[in-house]
Amino acid sequence: MARRSQRPISDGALRLAQDRFIAAWGQMGSTWGISRTMAEIHALLFITAGPLNTDDVMLRLSVSRGNASMSLRALVDWGVISRIHRRGDRKEYFQAEEDVWTMLRQIIRERLRREVHPVLALLFEVRDLTDPAAAAHDKPVPLDPPAAGEPLPSTPEPAPLPNLVAEHNRRLDSLLELIQMLDRLGERFVGSEGRGLKLAATLLSKVS
Amino acid sequence: MARRSQRPISDGALRLAQDRFIAAWGQMGSTWGISRTMAEIHALLFITAGPLNTDDVMLRLSVSRGNASMSLRALVDWGVISRIHRRGDRKEYFQAEEDVWTMLRQIIRERLRREVHPVLALLFEVRDLTDPAAAAHDKPVPLDPPAAGEPLPSTPEPAPLPNLVAEHNRRLDSLLELIQMLDRLGERFVGSEGRGLKLAATLLSKVS
DNA sequence: ACGAGATTTCAAAAACTTCTGAAAATAACG
DNA sequence: CGTTATTTTCAGAAGTTTTTGAAATCTCGT
Secondary structure, eight states, X not given: OOOOOOSSSXXXXXXXXXXXHHHHHHHHHHHTTSOHHHHHHHHHHHHSSSOEEHHHHHHHHTOOHHHHHHHHHHXXXXXXXEEEEOXXXXXXXXXXXXXXXXXXXXXXXXXXXXXXHHHHHHHHHHHHHXXXXXXXXXXXXXXXXXXXXXXXXXXXXXXXXXXXXXXXXXXXXXXXXXXXXXXXXXXXXXXXXXXXXXXXXXXXXXXX | OOOOOOSSSOHHHHHHHHHHHHHHHHHHHHHTTSOHHHHHHHHHHXXXXXXXXXXXXXXXXXXXXXXXXXXXXHHHHHTSEEEEEOTTOOSXXXXXXXXXXXXXXXXXXXXXXXXXXXXXXXXXXXXXXXXXXXXXXXXXXXXXXXOOOOOOOSSSOOSOOSOHHHHHXXXXXXXXXXXXXXXXXXXXHXXXXXXXXXXXXXXXXXXO
């Protein structure tokens, strides 16, 4: 009846550790905008040594075939797991990238591509809407409006529009610059083959 | 009747630019795990010069009072906007942090605190479950378990489990180290008063 | 201490996301 | 080819998050 408590670290303990890890990773995933199941599958593949097939995943995590199939495909698209074919076996197997630096680089690469770049493009468009320089039609707007002593308004939009547009542009530009900076930083990290990231770590320790 | 097309960049254009900005920021927010409305309110406050009150926000973004109230409070909790009291006015006004570096620092600080640290704690717990050194109870486990010939199940685990636990620990440790590294990086960035981030930007340009 | 105005709370509704399961498509083998 | 194993797709179900609005609570000024 009783479980053998003799074995150093029992299979049960390993199983438990895996399950807890999977749960933790799944939770983290969901707070960062990734579906829980997808993160859990990734966790399972990462923490497990051998490659697993769709049925293994379904069984282990109790998810439907459809869900497993779509999540696995999405993970492949993100480049954090890969398909493996075994001869004499019609099933497909999956295996996680096991180098965590490569994994991180891949995640950053994809987030830049899918999320940051589109937003940057939008923000540039927005910038153009009020860009004085681009005001080819209408009339070119002087960057600096005349005298700058402003009577502080009462409620929200108080003054007779002293220079709302200039203020808008200033704020937008500062945000654009920040995001572009982060983008360049990311691209650099992502670009440099292999070493790139460890380099960042090194830098980190340097900046006392 | 017709709108004056003479003014350089019309109020309408400003309004449009604001709306587009708000939409873009709202979208970005939702892909990063922040509710759309919350991100939109932040965008509105950021892009608008003066402080706004709850009714301004409700009106401008067409959201309910309850939603506006909760989202504003959440933004205050995140430390990216602040409450403003005006004498002789019973309403509360809100204003966004306008320095984007400070804003970024604040966001990183909170994400570390709310999301990274809890996961790190969980991962450490998981690590302990299979830590040979920590096996005080039971029996100290030799890093390499004796002869471990186990009848292999059917599919996934092919080899005779030479050292599943050691492999598990290796993977878990590499992930833990990565996350801790990022955590330290974040803390450092967040900690250094003001300059911290620009410094990072400088570093960035240095790393050719 | 009252009352008017402002804010917060929270249960229920709406909107959105994820998951399922069976049917359709695909690929492998003989 | 036809048969069979496997994967993909997708409409609807289930689950989760977000939003609403009205009631409760709070805050001041008098």
